[in-house]
Amino acid sequence: MDILQGTLDLLVLRALELAPMHGVGIADRIQQVTRGAFVVKPGSLFPALRRLEQQGWVQGEWAPSENNRRARYYKLTRAGRAQLAEEKRNWRRMTSAMNWMLESEG
Amino acid sequence: MFRRLTHLFDYLFRRRRLEDDLDEELRSSFETIVDRFAARGMPPAEARRAARLEFDGFEQVKENVRDGLVGSSLQAFLQDTRYAVRGLRRRPSFTLIALVTLALGIGVNTAVFSVFYGVLLHPLPYDHPERLAIVWSSFRTAGHARAPVSGAILGEIQRRNRSLAGVAGIWTITRTFTGDNPEQVKCARVTANFFDVLGVHAAHGRTFTNEDSGGPAIMLTDGIFRRRFAADGRLLGKGLPMDWEDTLVGVLPPDFQLHFAPDSNVPADAQVFDTFDNAIYTDRVQYYIRLVARLKPGVSMAEAQRDVDRVATEISGAYTEYATENLQFTLAGMQADAVRDVQPALAALFAGSAFVLAICCVNVASLLLARASDRRKEMALRLSMGASRGRIVRQLFAEGGVLCLLGGAAGIAVGWAFFRGLLAIRPERLARIADAGLNWPALAFAAACSLAAALLFGFVPAIDSFRLDFMATLRTGGRGALGRLHRRTGAALIVGEITLGFVLVTGAALTVRTLSRIEQVRPGFEPRHLLAFQISSGIPGNAIPDWEAQLAALPGVERVGATSHLPLDTDIPNWYSSYQPEGIDERQAATLVADLRCITPGYLAAMGARLLEGRYFDQQDRAASRPVAIVDELLARTTWPGQSAIGKKIVAEHATSDGFKPIVSAVVGVVEHLHNHSLTRQVRGQIYMPFEQSRRGPLTFVLRTRVDPLSLVPTIRRMLHDRSRTAAMAKVRPMTEYVSREISPVSFTAVLAAIFAALALLLAATGVYGVLNYQISQRRPEMGIRMALGAHARDVLRMVLREVTALAAAGVLMGAVAALIAARWLGTLLYGVGPFDPLSYGSALLFLPAAALLGGWRPAGRAAAANPAELIREE
Numbered sequence: 002m003d004i005l006q007g008t009l010d011l012l013v014l015r016a017l018e019l020a021p022m023h024g025v026g027i028a029d030r031i032q033q034v035t036r037g038a039f040v041v042k043p044g045s046l047f048p049a050l051r052r053l054e055q056q057g058w059v060q061g062e063w064a065p066s067e068n069n070r071r072a073r074y075y076k077l078t079r080a081g082r083a084q085l086a087e088e089k090r091n092w093r094r095m096t097s098a099m100n101w102m103l104e105s106e107g
Numbered sequence: 108m109f110r111r112l113t114h115l116f117d118y119l120f121r122r123r124r125l126e127d128d129l130d131e132e133l134r135s136s137f138e139t140i141v142d143r144f145a146a147r148g149m150p151p152a153e154a155r156r157a158a159r160l161e162f163d164g165f166e167q168v169k170e171n172v173r174d175g176l177v178g179s180s181l182q183a184f185l186q187d188t189r190y191a192v193r194g195l196r197r198r199p200s201f202t203l204i205a206l207v208t209l210a211l212g213i214g215v216n217t218a219v220f221s222v223f224y225g226v227l228l229h230p231l232p233y234d235h236p237e238r239l240a241i242v243w244s245s246f247r248t249a250g251h252a253r254a255p256v257s258g259a260i261l262g263e264i265q266r267r268n269r270s271l272a273g274v275a276g277i278w279t280i281t282r283t284f285t286g287d288n289p290e291q292v293k294c295a296r297v298t299a300n301f302f303d304v305l306g307v308h309a310a311h312g313r314t315f316t317n318e319d320s321g322g323p324a325i326m327l328t329d330g331i332f333r334r335r336f337a338a339d340g341r342l343l344g345k346g347l348p349m350d351w352e353d354t355l356v357g358v359l360p361p362d363f364q365l366h367f368a369p370d371s372n373v374p375a376d377a378q379v380f381d382t383f384d385n386a387i388y389t390d391r392v393q394y395y396i397r398l399v400a401r402l403k404p405g406v407s408m409a410e411a412q413r414d415v416d417r418v419a420t421e422i423s424g425a426y427t428e429y430a431t432e433n434l435q436f437t438l439a440g441m442q443a444d445a446v447r448d449v450q451p452a453l454a455a456l457f458a459g460s461a462f463v464l465a466i467c468c469v470n471v472a473s474l475l476l477a478r479a480s481d482r483r484k485e486m487a488l489r490l491s492m493g494a495s496r497g498r499i500v501r502q503l504f505a506e507g508g509v510l511c512l513l514g515g516a517a518g519i520a521v522g523w524a525f526f527r528g529l530l531a532i533r534p535e536r537l538a539r540i541a542d543a544g545l546n547w548p549a550l551a552f553a554a555a556c557s558l559a560a561a562l563l564f565g566f567v568p569a570i571d572s573f574r575l576d577f578m579a580t581l582r583t584g585g586r587g588a589l590g591r592l593h594r595r596t597g598a599a600l601i602v603g604e605i606t607l608g609f610v611l612v613t614g615a616a617l618t619v620r621t622l623s624r625i626e627q628v629r630p631g632f633e634p635r636h637l638l639a640f641q642i643s644s645g646i647p648g649n650a651i652p653d654w655e656a657q658l659a660a661l662p663g664v665e666r667v668g669a670t671s672h673l674p675l676d677t678d679i680p681n682w683y684s685s686y687q688p689e690g691i692d693e694r695q696a697a698t699l700v701a702d703l704r705c706i707t708p709g710y711l712a713a714m715g716a717r718l719l720e721g722r723y724f725d726q727q728d729r730a731a732s733r734p735v736a737i738v739d740e741l742l743a744r745t746t747w748p749g750q751s752a753i754g755k756k757i758v759a760e761h762a763t764s765d766g767f768k769p770i771v772s773a774v775v776g777v778v779e780h781l782h783n784h785s786l787t788r789q790v791r792g793q794i795y796m797p798f799e800q801s802r803r804g805p806l807t808f809v810l811r812t813r814v815d816p817l818s819l820v821p822t823i824r825r826m827l828h829d830r831s832r833t834a835a836m837a838k839v840r841p842m843t844e845y846v847s848r849e850i851s852p853v854s855f856t857a858v859l860a861a862i863f864a865a866l867a868l869l870l871a872a873t874g875v876y877g878v879l880n881y882q883i884s885q886r887r888p889e890m891g892i893r894m895a896l897g898a899h900a901r902d903v904l905r906m907v908l909r910e911v912t913a914l915a916a917a918g919v920l921m922g923a924v925a926a927l928i929a930a931r932w933l934g935t936l937l938y939g940v941g942p943f944d945p946l947s948y949g950s951a952l953l954f955l956p957a958a959a960l961l962g963g964w965r966p967a968g969r970a971a972a973a974n975p976a977e978l979i980r981e982e
Contacts (some may be wrong), residue, residue: 024132025139043136043162046173047129066135068142071134 021076154318187505212467214521219460221549225540234306239441242398258387266859275301276396285350286334295377312357316518319382329361331378477881507564513559534851608867609922616947622857624939631781633715637842638816643805645834663814668710673821675845689756721776734772742792762803875962907967915959
């Protein structure tokens with residue numbers, strides 16, 4: 002399934018909500034949690050990460066990874082958390098609107 | 108915002124570190140994925156391959172990251188530019204040719220636009236000049252479309268109009284500053300509101316007010332105030348030594364100048380201004396006042412025209428003399444009216460220079476296209492490596508942009524030099540271009556040209572790149588598919604170039620033929636071996652015959668004479684007035700106007716004017732004897748059609764000691780028309796009176812010589828000095844100088860047109876060379892196969908030349924059609940040749956194919972000389 006335009010940021014921010022992660026980890030997590038519905042390719046993941054970093058919503062830092070490589074770990078900033086909350090609200094508003102539309106009778 | 112700025116800063120200055128970071132991150136991510144595959148038990152090589160499949164390619168990812176970041180577009184722009192500069196430096200000959208071509212095109216256009224702007228568009232130095240209009244009266248039935256008005260009519264317009272803020276009149280006379288160093292000056296006589304209508308304020312003192320009308324008040328231009336009166340402000344309010352009583356009330360600002368059409372006889376350089384008497388408003392007879400009006404704010408020219416039409420209708424009933432004449436008024440914007448004589452020539456030159464620029468652009472575009480095709484392989488490679496198409500198109504635009512920026516800069520330099528050249532050969536009529544100079548609008552125009560060219564140059568190869576199928580291109584080594592497209596475009600460019608060139612060469616041939624026809628015009632006199640000089644004072648009228656005899660006795664002098672108004676001399680205001688042939692009603696005669704001249708007996712013979720009937724004046728035509736006149740054939744023919752003019756009586760004004768008086772004289776001779784105002788047109792008929800009977804000065808003496816006219820000047824100066832201490836010779840010139848000054852606007856046009864045509868031919872030749880050279884290098888395998896199959900070198904040569912000829916023929920055909928259309932429009936600029944002059948078209952028919960073949964010769968020869976085996980092997 003294709004990732005909806007504009008939802009990648011929400012997915013990434015949400016993946017980082019619990020703990021900092023590196024790029025591959027973020028992609029894995031999105032795939033796991035969505036039960037394989039969304040596969041994030043590096044070609045879109047890394048541009049998104051850099052963009053979020055420029056916005057100041059995530060912050061990258063070099064740290065050793067689980068198998069002892071140097072990896073760049075991303076964590077949510079305060080602004081990032083606020084942004085996530087905002088995007089969640091937007092998303093819910095949108096999905097309920099969509100649902101009303103789909104479930105209305107004729 | 109602040110964060111974005113710091114990121115931009117990071118991006119621009121710490122880019123290396125960011126890029127390194129990204130590299131490392133991608134690599135470590137890649138390894139992580141490899142590890143994961145390995146953990147599932149894949150052998151290492153297998154794991155790497157799988158990881159690579161999952162990873163879309165490092166470069167692609169990096170490109171995506173860069174595209175998404177703040178500052179990346181600026182960065183990419185700088186990079187594109189650097190890359191473009193490097194690319195241009197790698198191909199110096201290509202770059203040089205492209206730059207020279209562009210610089211020529213832009214330079215020529217900048218210079219010609221400067222002239223165009225300076226003369227036609229640079230606003231006149233008056234207040235809201237767009238609201239100023241010239242008012243002409245026209246008598247349709249009498250054929251005077253641009254006639255002046257009488258004082259009575261001026262008054263009617265002033266009183267009756269509703270759309271004009273003011274209407275002022277002007278007319279030029281000659282006045283003299285007396286004193287130690289007498290000097291004749293051009294004086295403009297104006298209505299008191301003249302400067303208010305123009306919106307010009309005095310630099311010192313004041314301008315005229317209503318109370319000044321007909322009084323002693325005068326104003327001076329800044330020029331004469333400085334030169335003759337040392338800019339002495341104490342003179343304001345005082346009388347200056349002059350022919351009549353006067354009081355200096357004001358001095359005009361330094362940049363003040365009159366801007367009237369040449370046929371209005373209001374010279375640009377009047378130095379003194381005085382005022383009309385209010386008595387002119389009752390004068391219904393003399394038509395000599397030129398009008399300038401200021402439209403009320405918000406009134407359009409068309410509305411004002413309707414308003415003066417109404418005035419004309421109203422007064423035609425009250426002024427019975429116009430009932431039969433159908434009097435009308437015509438309003439014309441002041442600036443448009445002042446330049447109407449040069450406007451068509453300048454517009455044609457501007458169009459010609461635009462054609463040259465178009466040809467230059469075609470040439471450079473074809474060079475770039477050839478280059479873009481050469482680089483298809485490189486483009487295809489970059490596309491496959493992950494560069495986006497947008498990025499590649501940007502790059503192509505960057506290259507065009509850099510080229511045009513450099514070309515534009517070089518073009519401005521070329522334009523400046525070319526403009527200097529134009530200034531050196533500019534005719535007097537275009538004096539204003541010196542004021543405007545190579546100006547901001549012209550530079551802006553050059554910039555606009557460069558920008559348009561840059562877009563064009565980016566656009567052509569960009570379209571090309573969109574059709575690029577990179578896999579196919581890589582397979583065929585960059586050749587193949589492009590061939591047909593490029594050949595079609597190349598052919599279209601050649602045809603277009605020859606079409607434009609044909610129009611330019613035809614136009615130039617027509618202009619040059621016009622020039623040579625005008626040079627052959629007989630102006631009614633023989634200008635060679637004729638010396639002219641003016642003496643304003645110092646020889647009393649009675650001593651003139653003696654002085655002429657003394658001149659005639661000089662060795663090398665054949666004939667001597669003098670006139671009050673030398674032909675083609677525009678410094679002295681023309682003397683012309685209505686005349687009345689005996690037996691024709693005064694009212695009817697009011698619109699019969701002739702040039703009047705006072706001459707000494709030897710004048711017409713010395714000028715070489717042919718006597719057609721009767722006799723010249725002689726020493727017997729004295730003040731006391733019967734008044735006599737000589738008329739020109741134009742006046743004789745129009746006044747007494749089908750009859751001999753000899754013996755007819757004519758009333759015309761004479762200069763007498765009591766001022767101008769109408770006097771009846773008998774016509775004793777008819778001479779050919781002397782071109783007083785224009786080499787190409789007979790403006791109006793002429794009446795000559797003996798100086799003895801009508802003493803009007805200053806006299807200009809003419810000497811018909813056997814020797815170089817100027818060689819006599821020192822002797823004459825000495826003779827004059829011996830005769831009078833105060834007499835001075837002015838304007839000592841061979842008559843040929845007046846003629847060439849008259850020709851100069853035409854030769855200016857002809858020189859420019861010839862330069863354009865030469866450029867067009869050169870560009871056509873190099874253009875064909877460029878396109879063909881490239882095409883042949885693309886078609887080498889084909890040629891090789893043909894030759895291997897038994898075609899001779901001669902056949903290949905013939906094949907290529909046949910193609911060139913076909914293209915040239917197509918271009919010539921289209922060019923001929925375009926030239927025929929354009930020539931119709933050139934009509935008013937031509938003289939003595941028709942717009943469909945076969946010789947002009949013939950020369951274009953000869954030159955353009957010749958240029959095309961010249962350009963095609965070398966590439967064709969190279970194709971024919973090549974070794975077939977080698978050609979095929981390249982494939």
